[in-house]
Amino acid sequence: MGEAMLLSREILESFGLQGEAVPLEGGQNTSVKVQEAVLKPSGNEQHDEWVLGIMHGLQPRGYRVSRPVPARNGSFVSDGWTCSRFEPGREVQGNLEQKLRVARLFHRDLASIPYEGFSEPDHPWSRGHRIAWQTEGLPAGFPVPVRDFLAGLLGKVKRSGEYPVQLIHGDLAGNILFDDALGPLIIDFSPTVAPQAYAEAILVCDGIAWQGCPLSDLGLLPNDGYYREMLLRAVIFRLSVSAIFCGEDTERFFTEAEAFGPIIEHLASFPC
Incomplete structure (x- = not known):
């Protein structure tokens, strides 16, 4: 595993860890477990410091988060790596009623957190949010049928x-994990x-589309x-992200859009 090889003893020691790094399945497949901690490479140091600082300060009630482990120098990113406590949990498809309950508890706790220091990294998901909220137009590069559909x-x-508005987790469906003995676990906080x-x-x-x-x-x-x-x-958010990834492949876009078809039809049945 290439990533694990980059984990020097110095990085482990900076988080107060020693021992063997075991690759973890799931996500981007870049996370490794060392003792009872999970380390993963930081994609954006400034952003991760900010997000992990928020997660470190939360006092969850009715749910769990993986508590970030600060490095010995107090920062949450050490030499390009972040560290958090390992928490057990497994993904459950669907289960929307319970997931919504957890989402509301989490967002209640996020509601008081100031977001002035927040700058969203520029990736397809942040662009999708901006298109959905009309702070950015549809990219000129989208194929005409795709542009017309989204327009x-x-x-x-x-x-x-x-x-x-407040800080929210924009990707909860697959990121609330369940455990027989412990409360639900929220992972991979992707804030907007x-x-x-x-x-x-x-x-x-x-949950409905994927x-x-x-319905x-x-x-x-x-x-x-x-x-x-x-x-x-x-729906516009998800399909804008889909359009960004599909590029010129219009057929693939419309295949992916089909999953959201019943929702779109349902929403169209209401008078404007």
């Missing part, structure tokens, strides 16, 4: 009023600034214009 969805969004209802909408849309949840799970969210708008923006 059609954007045309249905009401741009009414300022919504209360948006309404809490948008995070819930992404969670529910992902995890085999019934009726939309009923777990309030059936009002505000939540319908959040669902629409959630």
